[in-house]
Amino acid sequence: MGTTKTDLFTHEQNEISSLLKAIAHPARIAILEYLIKVDTCICGDIVNELPLAQPTVSQHLKELKNAGLIKGSIEGNAICYCVDKATVARIEAYFSGVSSKLDCKTDQCC
Amino acid sequence: MGTTKTDLFTHEQNEISSLLKAIAHPARIAILEYLIKVDTCICGDIVNELPLAQPTVSQHLKELKNAGLIKGSIEGNAICYCVDKATVARIEAYFSGVSSKLDCKTDQCC
DNA sequence: AATATTTATCGTAATATTGCAATATTACAA
DNA sequence: TTGTAATATTGCAATATTACGATAAATATT
Numbered sequence: 001m002g003t004t005k006t007d008l009f010t011h012e013q014n015e016i017s018s019l020l021k022a023i024a025h026p027a028r029i030a031i032l033e034y035l036i037k038v039d040t041c042i043c044g045d046i047v048n049e050l051p052l053a054q055p056t057v058s059q060h061l062k063e064l065k066n067a068g069l070i071k072g073s074i075e076g077n078a079i080c081y082c083v084d085k086a087t088v089a090r091i092e093a094y095f096s097g098v099s100s101k102l103d104c105k106t107d108q109c110c
Numbered sequence: 111m112g113t114t115k116t117d118l119f120t121h122e123q124n125e126i127s128s129l130l131k132a133i134a135h136p137a138r139i140a141i142l143e144y145l146i147k148v149d150t151c152i153c154g155d156i157v158n159e160l161p162l163a164q165p166t167v168s169q170h171l172k173e174l175k176n177a178g179l180i181k182g183s184i185e186g187n188a189i190c191y192c193v194d195k196a197t198v199a200r201i202e203a204y205f206s207g208v209s210s211k212l213d214c215k216t217d218q219c220c
Numbered sequence: 221a222a223t224a225t226t227t228a229t230c231g232t233a234a235t236a237t238t239g240c241a242a243t244a245t246t247a248c249a250a
Numbered sequence: 251t252t253g254t255a256a257t258a259t260t261g262c263a264a265t266a267t268t269a270c271g272a273t274a275a276a277t278a279t280t
Contacts, residue, residue: 001238001240001262002263002266003237003239003266004237004238005136008162009137009139010136013139016139021131024127024133025131026114026116027115027118027119027268028127029123029127030120033123044227053270054227055229055269055271056268056269060268061227062229071220077225077277078226078277079227088208088209089209092202092209095201098146111270113267113269114267115268135238153257163241165239165260166240169238184246184247186247186248188247188256
């Protein structure tokens with residue numbers, strides 16, 4: 001137990017769930033929003049921007065990168081991160097799909 | 111530790127993060143997709159639909175309800191659940207906002 | 221080479237999540 | 251009222267997550 005039974009669900013359900021899980025933390029949302037705000041990619045001042053210790057930020061960045069939400073490229077001895085637009089687009093597409101399916105149904109039951 | 115430091119982030123960041131956390135599980139995505147598919151609300155055959163034990167499903171439903179993603183109304187001795195469109199719309203709005211901010215920036219750094 | 225800067229990794233404590241068996245609760249039916 | 255069907259709650263074991271100090275690894279600077 002304590003383990004999600006991923007084998008019981010579809011590939012898409014697991015995929016979307018992993019992406020959302022990666023975003024579903026206020027620090028990681030703050031990181032993404034900061035990266036979006038400063039438009040072109042920025043490296044380690046994410047650490048200065050957030051009220052968290054450097055290893056904690058580094059760990060969150062790693063999770064975001066593993067999920068494919070951000071990309072990082074080496075820039076001298078620093079690392080430059082930026083949002084992966086394609087992945088964000090994928091999530092947006094999922095929700096707009098869900099939303100349009102819901103809009104078709106005018107009847108509210110609850 | 112093990113606790114998210116919610117007090118360090120904005121209300122919106124925490125709110126979106128809670129909503130996404132509630133969705134970020136394949137079983138809960140499956141529940142939401144099923145509720146959307148069967149259009150008007152359905153009650154306990156969600157349990158038959160999913161390959162999980164009844165208490166497990168009940169717990170997932172509770173989390174979705176606490177997050178405001180679904181609503182439940184008592185229908186005899188059964189309970190009728192359905193998706194809360196307003197909450198889904200809120201999430202969709204968040205991502206389409208993020209997406210349009212990203213679209214403004216043509217320069218890719220990474 | 222020695223030192224500083226930047227980021228990652230390791231180890232660990234505290235807490236949260238997942239899943240289910242057992243049991244409780246609630247509403248209806250006979 | 252006794253039984254049955256539908257959900258919820260409790261308790262618990264297994265695992266995952268969060269946060270950070272200490273430390274490592276890599277490159278820059280002097």
